[in-house]
Amino acid sequence: MQRLAILASGSGTNAENIIQYFKNHPVIEVACVLSNKADAFVLERAKKLQVPAYTFQKADFYENGKVLEILRNEKIDWIILAGFLWLVPESILEAFPNKIINIHPALLPKYGGKGMYGNRVHQAVWENQETETGITIHFANAHYDEGQIIFQAKTSLSPQDTPESIAQKVHNLEYEHFPKIIEQTILKRLKQ
Numbered sequence: 001m002q003r004l005a006i007l008a009s010g011s012g013t014n015a016e017n018i019i020q021y022f023k024n025h026p027v028i029e030v031a032c033v034l035s036n037k038a039d040a041f042v043l044e045r046a047k048k049l050q051v052p053a054y055t056f057q058k059a060d061f062y063e064n065g066k067v068l069e070i071l072r073n074e075k076i077d078w079i080i081l082a083g084f085l086w087l088v089p090e091s092i093l094e095a096f097p098n099k100i101i102n103i104h105p106a107l108l109p110k111y112g113g114k115g116m117y118g119n120r121v122h123q124a125v126w127e128n129q130e131t132e133t134g135i136t137i138h139f140a141n142a143h144y145d146e147g148q149i150i151f152q153a154k155t156s157l158s159p160q161d162t163p164e165s166i167a168q169k170v171h172n173l174e175y176e177h178f179p180k181i182i183e184q185t186i187l188k189r190l191k192q
Contacts, residue, residue, distance in 0.1 A: 002186050003031035005076040007084040010118075012042025014082040014103065014174055019049050021179035028186055031074045034067065036086060062089050071095070080182060081140060085117055088140050098148075100140040101185060103178050105170045107152055108136040112145030122166040125157070132156050133166060135173045137181045151181045 004022070006015045012033070019030045033046040033053045046053035052074070060066035068091055071079070079092070081102040088100060104112060106121045111133075116124070125133045134154040141147040153176075155169045 002028045002077045002190070003075055004028065004078045004080055004182070005031060005071055005074060006033045006042075006080045006082050008033065008035055008040065008042040008082045009037055009085045010040055010042060010083045012040065012045040012082070013171070014178055015042050016045045016049065017175050018080060018082065018179050018182065019046070019051055021183075025183075027190070028183060031076060032070070034070065036061065036084070042083075058086075061086060061092075065091065068092055068095060078182075078186060079140075082178070083118070087114075087142070087144060090142060093140070093142060098139050099189075101150065101182060102138055102140045102145075102147065103174060104136045104138065104145050105133075105167075105174070106136065107132070107134045107154065108138065108145050108149065112136075114144045116145070119163060119167060122163040122170065126161065126163045126166055129159070130157055133170060135170060135177065137178060150185055151177065153177050 008015045015033055022028050022030050030051055033042060033051055035042055035055050038055045043053045054070055056067050079096055079100040111121045111124055132154050134152055136149055137151040138149045139147040153173045155173055
């Protein structure tokens with residue numbers, strides 16, 4: 001069984017979608033959810049879906065190795081970043097080489113980098129009157145949004161779109177594609 005850990009900082013809609021997708025999967029399971037925010041709603045979602053959840057502080061992630069210890073204790077094979085806003089430290093990148101998958105709510109390399117997340121991205125896309133946007137699923141590396149791209153999906157935009165309607169279009173793409181691309185990536189790796 002390939003065991004996934006989902007790292008999330010927010011409400012956890014993508015995390016919930018992924019947990020549901022892999023609920024009775026023959027090869028892949030969501031083993032746990034970790035959040036850097038004790039009040040993140042993703043923790044409630046995990047509890048409701050009976051998935052173990054952990055919270056951690058900045059020091060646990062970057063300094064004392066507690067997060068890495070949790071990942072090892074849970075026998076994690078893959079890390080999924082679903083709305084997780086911190087840069088992954090070298091120690092975790094080294095422990096999970098090309099096994100950390102992130103989703104970004106834009107077509108990278110556009111609208112990526114530090115501080116570009118969530119509604120900030122949709123606002124920037126809207127302000128620049130883009131005719132399309134989308135999602136990028138990529139491997140995480142030592143820089144924000146610069147890892148090798150696995151998959152992109154696009155949606156067209158019209159002058160009538162607002163940052164809110166852009167966000168909804170992007171969320172729809174996330175829900176449709178993120179679990180499937182995680183599955184395809186893992187199964188492909190298992191065949192190698």
